[in-house]
Amino acid sequence: MTIEPGPARYDAIVVGAGFSGLYALHHLRGLGLRVRVLERAHNVGGTWLFNRYPGARCDIESIEYSYSFSDEIQQEWVWTETMPTQPEIEAYLNFVADRLDLRRDIAFDTDVVAMTFDETACEWLVATAAGESYAAPFLIAATGILSVPLEPTIPGMDTFAGTSLFTSRWPEAGADLRGRRVGVVGTGSTGVQLIPVVAEEAGHLTVFQRSPAYTLPWTVRPFAPGELDELKAQYPQIRAAQREHPVGAARLSAFSVLLEMLAKPPLKSASREDRIRAVEERGIMGALDWGDLFFDIEANRMAAELYGEAVARIVTDPATARALTPSHPFACKRPIIDQGYYQTYNRDNVTLVDLRTDPIVSVLPTGIKTGSEIGSGVHELDVIVYATGFDAMTGALSRIDVRGRDAASLGEFWATEGPLSYLGLAVAGFPNLFTIQGPGSPSAAANFVAAMEQNVEWIGACVSYLRRHGYRTIEAQPDAQQNWMDQAAAIVESTVLVHPSCNSWYNGGNVPGKKRRYMGYTAGIPEYRRQCDEIAAQDYAGFTLA
Numbered sequence: 001m002t003i004e005p006g007p008a009r010y011d012a013i014v015v016g017a018g019f020s021g022l023y024a025l026h027h028l029r030g031l032g033l034r035v036r037v038l039e040r041a042h043n044v045g046g047t048w049l050f051n052r053y054p055g056a057r058c059d060i061e062s063i064e065y066s067y068s069f070s071d072e073i074q075q076e077w078v079w080t081e082t083m084p085t086q087p088e089i090e091a092y093l094n095f096v097a098d099r100l101d102l103r104r105d106i107a108f109d110t111d112v113v114a115m116t117f118d119e120t121a122c123e124w125l126v127a128t129a130a131g132e133s134y135a136a137p138f139l140i141a142a143t144g145i146l147s148v149p150l151e152p153t154i155p156g157m158d159t160f161a162g163t164s165l166f167t168s169r170w171p172e173a174g175a176d177l178r179g180r181r182v183g184v185v186g187t188g189s190t191g192v193q194l195i196p197v198v199a200e201e202a203g204h205l206t207v208f209q210r211s212p213a214y215t216l217p218w219t220v221r222p223f224a225p226g227e228l229d230e231l232k233a234q235y236p237q238i239r240a241a242q243r244e245h246p247v248g249a250a251r252l253s254a255f256s257v258l259l260e261m262l263a264k265p266p267l268k269s270a271s272r273e274d275r276i277r278a279v280e281e282r283g284i285m286g287a288l289d290w291g292d293l294f295f296d297i298e299a300n301r302m303a304a305e306l307y308g309e310a311v312a313r314i315v316t317d318p319a320t321a322r323a324l325t326p327s328h329p330f331a332c333k334r335p336i337i338d339q340g341y342y343q344t345y346n347r348d349n350v351t352l353v354d355l356r357t358d359p360i361v362s363v364l365p366t367g368i369k370t371g372s373e374i375g376s377g378v379h380e381l382d383v384i385v386y387a388t389g390f391d392a393m394t395g396a397l398s399r400i401d402v403r404g405r406d407a408a409s410l411g412e413f414w415a416t417e418g419p420l421s422y423l424g425l426a427v428a429g430f431p432n433l434f435t436i437q438g439p440g441s442p443s444a445a446a447n448f449v450a451a452m453e454q455n456v457e458w459i460g461a462c463v464s465y466l467r468r469h470g471y472r473t474i475e476a477q478p479d480a481q482q483n484w485m486d487q488a489a490a491i492v493e494s495t496v497l498v499h500p501s502c503n504s505w506y507n508g509g510n511v512p513g514k515k516r517r518y519m520g521y522t523a524g525i526p527e528y529r530r531q532c533d534e535i536a537a538q539d540y541a542g543f544t545l546a
């Protein structure tokens, strides 16, 4: 008789070794738990390992987009620029993994395919693609909010004879675009970062734009000699300010600029002269820096018009400038900041194709065919780069076969009921599964690292509480979950964030067939933290402990 080896047992399993998973491992280890992290990649980094396209960087300052839990780490690590590039963030996460000796508890190249809650044993069984199995009472999904790429389904994509590249899994060895005819599909945050950099290298760049972006001009610069040391000396104050700030970043960031706009005078009561002067003096910022754009769709449309005028002052070809003017409301999608985006369209080697009037028909072996192109209708290309976004927030867990009570599937639950969650941390019917920054959490509209640290610490305290009191399971109650999601929805009810013309990863509108619901919590991290703490202090109100 042969005895099948049982699963490898731990106190907690963490799925994912990006920012969240690394901190979850460190924090839970510190609480005395035996933890195993399962990571599909060969290294740490998560989204900052995969999204290594040219120009990738964060739009929050490095000293704030970093772990705050360890003063040693923040003092030792040296950031070189105000806003960090992808290679620097990747190197930082490797530094943290080594500094805290995290790798010994991480299984790399381990692709989780199924997670099943065993109701009798009160534990999660986790299965990997390679057939290994792991078991633990607590399961922490640190699977990322933007980790599942959304590939378009354009007819003929696989017939392309040149090189197809996806920004979300850019080759580690890089891609040589020098002198080549490159097409970029997608003009979200990724496209806007990529396009100016590729334009410098490519022989010719053709941008295929479905929705023009609103993007705020930004200067990123290397730290001056001594500047970082001065900032490091102020870290206690910097972190304290961050903690109190709604978006978890008190210094300049894409989010804080938006918040500051709220306090500005309304566009609707400004005279035509005032509006034009604002654009003359401040360009794009002058078009958007008004207080009523978030709540009043009419004001928002007026701002879009002004925005078009501001773009036309930068982009010399009038038709291109018109094509770059957005037709969806400003601020309904995530804010974008750029460096020289519009100036790029003045280059001789850059062409813009406006897919609103000239849609993609198919990909051919030689390039991309669009609808109303004069002549052959084919844009000849050597390389196509897809920067087409992500199935956000629920995508990663929906692709794993997650089974909770009564073998109910999490993916099916979200697909039919919409992306529901209690605090973004737990889903009714899935005991002992903690989701870091799930739907209904602040992450979508905040500094992810700050929001994530709060989640990890809350989970750590919760697990300690359960163990201390002898509880074996914790489970969100359906009513509490619904109330939480309703509360999150009520905050944005009167804003352009939920305008029907807005399709974004915030509301799932970017994924064909996805149940539409705004997935963020926008009352700010401090208020979110207050509510999470209150719930914990009330012996985890809204959860059933058994």
Ligand code: N01
Residues within 6 Å of the ligand: 057, 058, 059, 060, 146, 152, 153, 154, 185, 186, 187, 188, 189, 190, 191, 193, 208, 209, 210, 211, 334, 355, 360, 387, 388, 389, 390, 503, 505, 510
């Ligand atoms: O994705 P997106 P992203 N044919 O969804 C277009 C974070 N991030 O990767 O808008 C043609 O914003 C699509 O068009 P439309 C950040 O949170 C952060 O750029 O659907 N086009 C859109 O233009 C960000 O919000 C940084 O009409 C197609 C684009 O592809 C999030 O990641 C940097 C298409 C997708 O834009 C996602 O950004 C980069 C099709 N079939 C990313 N399908 C920082 O700076 C899609 N598109 C921190």
